[in-house]
Every structure is written in structure tokens, then in C-alpha cells.
Amino acid sequence: MAAKNLKLADIAERVGVNRSEVSRVLSGVRRQGRTVSPATREHILEVARDLKYYPDKNAQSLAKGCTNTIGLMMSMTGDRPLTDSLAEHNHEIIGALAYTLHEYGIHLLLAQCAPKHSGERAVDNMVHIMRSQLCDGMVLSDITVDDERPAALEEIGLPFVVIGSPHGIGLPAVDVDNVRVGYEGVSYLYGLGHRHIAVYNIGRNLISGQNRFHGITQAGEELGMGRRLEYRDDAHSQMDVYTAVTQRLNEPSFPTAIFTEDETSAFGAERALRDAGLSVPKDVSIITCMNSRLMRLIAPRLTTINLRHEEVASAAARLLAGQLRGVQIEKRSKLFPPVLEPARTTGPPRKRRFPGR
Amino acid sequence: MAAKNLKLADIAERVGVNRSEVSRVLSGVRRQGRTVSPATREHILEVARDLKYYPDKNAQSLAKGCTNTIGLMMSMTGDRPLTDSLAEHNHEIIGALAYTLHEYGIHLLLAQCAPKHSGERAVDNMVHIMRSQLCDGMVLSDITVDDERPAALEEIGLPFVVIGSPHGIGLPAVDVDNVRVGYEGVSYLYGLGHRHIAVYNIGRNLISGQNRFHGITQAGEELGMGRRLEYRDDAHSQMDVYTAVTQRLNEPSFPTAIFTEDETSAFGAERALRDAGLSVPKDVSIITCMNSRLMRLIAPRLTTINLRHEEVASAAARLLAGQLRGVQIEKRSKLFPPVLEPARTTGPPRKRRFPGR
DNA sequence: CTGTTAGCGCGTTCAG
DNA sequence: CTGAACGCGCTAACAG
Numbered sequence: 001m002a003a004k005n006l007k008l009a010d011i012a013e014r015v016g017v018n019r020s021e022v023s024r025v026l027s028g029v030r031r032q033g034r035t036v037s038p039a040t041r042e043h044i045l046e047v048a049r050d051l052k053y054y055p056d057k058n059a060q061s062l063a064k065g066c067t068n069t070i071g072l073m074m075s076m077t078g079d080r081p082l083t084d085s086l087a088e089h090n091h092e093i094i095g096a097l098a099y100t101l102h103e104y105g106i107h108l109l110l111a112q113c114a115p116k117h118s119g120e121r122a123v124d125n126m127v128h129i130m131r132s133q134l135c136d137g138m139v140l141s142d143i144t145v146d147d148e149r150p151a152a153l154e155e156i157g158l159p160f161v162v163i164g165s166p167h168g169i170g171l172p173a174v175d176v177d178n179v180r181v182g183y184e185g186v187s188y189l190y191g192l193g194h195r196h197i198a199v200y201n202i203g204r205n206l207i208s209g210q211n212r213f214h215g216i217t218q219a220g221e222e223l224g225m226g227r228r229l230e231y232r233d234d235a236h237s238q239m240d241v242y243t244a245v246t247q248r249l250n251e252p253s254f255p256t257a258i259f260t261e262d263e264t265s266a267f268g269a270e271r272a273l274r275d276a277g278l279s280v281p282k283d284v285s286i287i288t289c290m291n292s293r294l295m296r297l298i299a300p301r302l303t304t305i306n307l308r309h310e311e312v313a314s315a316a317a318r319l320l321a322g323q324l325r326g327v328q329i330e331k332r333s334k335l336f337p338p339v340l341e342p343a344r345t346t347g348p349p350r351k352r353r354f355p356g357r
Numbered sequence: 358m359a360a361k362n363l364k365l366a367d368i369a370e371r372v373g374v375n376r377s378e379v380s381r382v383l384s385g386v387r388r389q390g391r392t393v394s395p396a397t398r399e400h401i402l403e404v405a406r407d408l409k410y411y412p413d414k415n416a417q418s419l420a421k422g423c424t425n426t427i428g429l430m431m432s433m434t435g436d437r438p439l440t441d442s443l444a445e446h447n448h449e450i451i452g453a454l455a456y457t458l459h460e461y462g463i464h465l466l467l468a469q470c471a472p473k474h475s476g477e478r479a480v481d482n483m484v485h486i487m488r489s490q491l492c493d494g495m496v497l498s499d500i501t502v503d504d505e506r507p508a509a510l511e512e513i514g515l516p517f518v519v520i521g522s523p524h525g526i527g528l529p530a531v532d533v534d535n536v537r538v539g540y541e542g543v544s545y546l547y548g549l550g551h552r553h554i555a556v557y558n559i560g561r562n563l564i565s566g567q568n569r570f571h572g573i574t575q576a577g578e579e580l581g582m583g584r585r586l587e588y589r590d591d592a593h594s595q596m597d598v599y600t601a602v603t604q605r606l607n608e609p610s611f612p613t614a615i616f617t618e619d620e621t622s623a624f625g626a627e628r629a630l631r632d633a634g635l636s637v638p639k640d641v642s643i644i645t646c647m648n649s650r651l652m653r654l655i656a657p658r659l660t661t662i663n664l665r666h667e668e669v670a671s672a673a674a675r676l677l678a679g680q681l682r683g684v685q686i687e688k689r690s691k692l693f694p695p696v697l698e699p700a701r702t703t704g705p706p707r708k709r710r711f712p713g714r
Numbered sequence: 715c716t717g718t719t720a721g722c723g724c725g726t727t728c729a730g
Numbered sequence: 731c732t733g734a735a736c737g738c739g740c741t742a743a744c745a746g
Binding site for chain 2: 723725726
């Protein structure tokens, strides 16, 4: 079994040249002047192909000082970032990253830095990974307001790109424009005629949450909504939102529209409304951010704001890959405008207040 | 910037000992007899901690011959395995794998082997990855009936575990028992009183699909359902199933229950029924396999068969990690019984045939 | 155009 | 218990 992998020397011996010659042919960046004679070149390539030679990546990495791998580091807050249903968007990011990096021949490593034992700090694990030459660059997602990772990466000098709007000058970041997400969500509803809106936003500990908050409040101010724009960012699960909406229903003058952070929340809200005998969008409109592509398949009727996760992740991959390849990137950051996709959970508000209550 | 990483020699010099001594203390497996004096040991540990030394993983891998990384290799058939909505379960697998491997201090590498250019073969890319010393072991998912990967891995001698029921003797495999999935889906409906069932299964090119097929037909035979058990495995997307069910509705004697491969298909079927004026489960019952945990959040009313993706992936990780750590594993394979979770899309069949048609 | 030589940073013998 | 020396497989600088 375990057929011994052959090495550079083996094929060099076979061809009758020196190892360096083989190395030059197989992995050498063609420098100016430095060439190998076509004859031996062909011979080497042929033998390498025949013998099915595969260079040892570890040896290459050690010698070259780079690993041809980039790491994805997700949230450090949840202890199960990938199995946490709140982080569903990470799956889209992983998929698009892997796919795009593959085009560059770069591998994707999932960097887990959650503490294993109590007393262990996530930051330490993170620095450990970054210092261990495991990857040439990092993609950071789920960036929080007080995130320590960018600073650590800059100190170490490891290239990185943040998925999440830039919160410092010059940080390479790619994301959907979350300020616009917030702004457009509110103003779309306003445009439909809604003058009383409830927003259930993601936490402002996240950069994205903070940006959406800015967009939301900005829209509220420009449109003069005042206290008729109700804002919360403490309800995130389906259940939380269900409860929050149900409670709100017991208070007077319920808003005519709801703006949620993701599909799950939207369903929580819709269910609370339905359980209270209200219908969507006749009594209350619902708009939500699109967190999961999968959701669109089963809920095509939801009016959503497309967060373009895949495009964002692809762009992040390209940015980082370009940087590693030495391509000078002009724009270190890129913001995608969100795309509002109207469907059947939004409509004009009811003329009269709904009965009872 | 880019603080130069320190190496073994640096801290050896600082302490005033030889590099080997440091190596022994920091990464040495404590052999019998071979010890380092407690004094220098402490000193070394202290200095290493103070200076924040992190060993170079590439050098370690090269010297030791193992990388402390395992690779996940998904389907080779789709060119975008991770962004393909049909492969949603892969996300659950990734999450659970990353989490469980992290407990062992093992990293997860996403191995992409889809061909980049036409003329490139996925198998070649796969062998390339396996031969390049990128990882110590592999997890294979989306195993097809004629999959070439297990054989290739065995030839190379790389440890691996298959997520998917074993299709050869002795292949290390972990999965939900798909035969039982098929069997229980049908017999549960039968138990409710259904004597005419339509099944929309995953393709039989997949091992899992083949196994489910066996379970389905076995149940059909045991229960004497004959041609009243209608089987198809050519409709997989929501649209496909919608179309298939709609067409079937135009033919006489529609089944009283439907058994689908995943939630998306279930929604396709439900929609077709609703569009035809039928209701679930009054007119037709629906049971589906649970492919995505996320779905349960928004569709708690669906009667599902829990495929236990996370447990399966965790077990796969443990199996492989144990093997790499040299622990002798008794059971190379493990099958989880599926868990049927009744909800509100199943019920007894209607007494009379539904009107019209 | 090609061979020689010296690392890359660490693990692991083997003497002492 | 410790130091010296070699090897992991490959790249790169320097001669020729």
C-alpha cells in the first residue's frame, strides 16, 4: 500500500539532471534571462507526468515562505460559529470563498479559534494560528465593533480582508453597504405609504448592525418619522421576534410594517401576526434582509433585501488573492449596493386601523 | 511591522541551551527514560511563553511527516458543490466537522477538486491534493455508487472516512442508516392508514439514494403495496417536484401521501397540491427527510425524518481523529438510526377519494 | 543554460 | 540529561 511518494531527486535522477533543474521547470517562476533548454524542459515535464510526481506542499511552503492557503476566521463570540443557526450566512460565504479561491489555486482553511478549555482565550488561539504559518492571508467575518483581530493581523503583517464594512480608515473590507440596507428598508416601506414602522435589527455589537442602525435612523430622520420608527436590536431568534411582536401587539397603535434582520425573524414576526388574527401584507407589511439563499427557494413571496453574500465573499477572495499574487490593488475596499427584491409580503398600509385591540 | 517570527534557535540562545533541548520540551513526546531536567524545562517553557513563540507548522509538518490537518472533499459532480443549493447538507457537515476536529486540535481544509479548465479531470485534482501532503486524512461526502475516491485513497494509503453508508466491506463509513430512512418513511405512512404512496427520492447514483431505495422497496414488499407505491428519483429541485406532482394530479387516483427527499421538494409538492385546491394533510399527507437544520426553524410543522447530519459528521471526525492519533478503532463504521419527527403535514388518509378529477 | 551549495525551521537519531 | 549532526523535500542564490 502507501506507495512512497517520489521526490524531486527521483525524477532528476531519472532524467539525468540536477534537482534544481527540475524545480525550475516544475515550479519556477520564469525570470528574465533564466531559462531552461526546451529539450530538457520537455523531458522533465514528460517524466514528471509519467511518474505522477506531486511536489510536497510542506516543503514548498517552508522553502518559499508561503503556503498557498488562506484561512477563514469566523466569529469568536459564539462557541459554535458554524453550527449556530444565527450564522447561516457563513455557509454562503464559505461556499463562494472556496469556489473563487479555487480559481486561483488557493486552498481554504477553516480557522477555529474558539477556546477549548475555560481559561483559554479566543484571541490567543487566533494569534497562534496567524503566527504558525498556516496560511498566507485571512478572511475575517462577523466583525464586531471592538474586534481585536484586524489590529493583531496588522501587527503580524499578515494580509487580510474583512467581510464587513470598514470601520477604520484603510482597512481592506468588502461587504454589502449596510447603511443602505437600513436606509432602503425603511424608505421602501415609507414609499409604500407606511408611516409607522417597527425594526428588529441585528446587534449593534456587530459592525454590520451598527451600519444598518445608522441607515435606519438616517432614513427615519430624513423622512421625519420620529417616534413612529420603532427600533430594537435585542431580538434575534425566531422565538425572540415572535415574543417581541406578540408583546407589542398588546400595546396600542401597532406599526403598519415590520423590518427584520433575516428570514427566520421574518417568519417569527409573521407567525405572531397570524396568531393574532392579522394577515400579511393586508394588515401589516414585512420586509427582511436575505441571509440565506436557501430561504428564497422556499419563501419566494418574502420581500427581501438581497445582501449578496456570495458576491461579497467572491470579491473578498479576489482582493486577497490579488494581494498575495503581488498585484497592486487600487481599491482596498468594496461596498456592494443591496438589491431590494419586492414580493408579496409588502404592500400599502391599511387605510383604517385594524379593528379591535 | 511584520514582526519577524522567532524560531527555536532564538529561544535556545536566550536560555543558553541547544535547539534540540527546546524542541524536546515544547513538542517532544515524552518517551521513556528521555527526560529534560525540571530546571531547564521550566526555564525554557517560561522563555517560550514570554517571547510568544509559535512553532512553524510547515517545518513541523515536513519534519514529522504529518500536517495535523484533515481535508473535506465534497461531491465532484457538481462544479459548485458548496454553492449548489442541492448540497445544503454539506453546510451542516462542515460546521460539525470543524467543531469536533477543533477539539482534537486538528484543522479543517476544504478540498476543492472541481476541474478548472475543460480537459482537467476532477479525479486528477483529487489525487493531486491527496499526494501533496496537504492533510493527514480525508472526509469524503456525497459518495456515489461508482465513486473513485475511496480506491484512490486506499492506494495512496491516506486514512479516510466516508460520510455515506458503506458500499464495500471494511470501508470506514459513518452515516444515518438510509435503508431505514426509506423503510420508516413508507411504513410510517402505511401505519397511518395510507395504502397509496408517491415517493420522490434522491438519485440512485448516490449511495444514500440507493440505500433509501432499498428501504423503500423493502417496505413496499413487506406491506404488499405493489404498484400503489409509486417511486421516482428524477425530480430533485423544488420546481421539478412541483411539476412532477402537478402532472401526476392530472392522472387518475392520486396517492394519499407523498414522501420527499428534502424540505425543498416537500414545499414543491405542497405547493402543487395547494394550487390544485388540495390541502395538507387533510387530502394528502407529506413526509420529508430533513436536510437542513435551518428548515426546522421556519417549518416546524413539517413531518420529517431527521438525518442527524451533525451527529454523523461529528462521529466521522472522531473516527478519523482517533485513527490519526493511533488509537485502534474497533468499529470502522457507524450507522445512526434516523429519527422520525411527526408534525402536522401527516395524518390519516381521507376516507373517500377527494372530489372531482 | 546547468550544477553546486546553502538554507527554510524543526524533529530525531546518536554520542557523550 | 544535553549537545552535535543529519534529514524532511524543496527553492534560490551563486558560480560556471
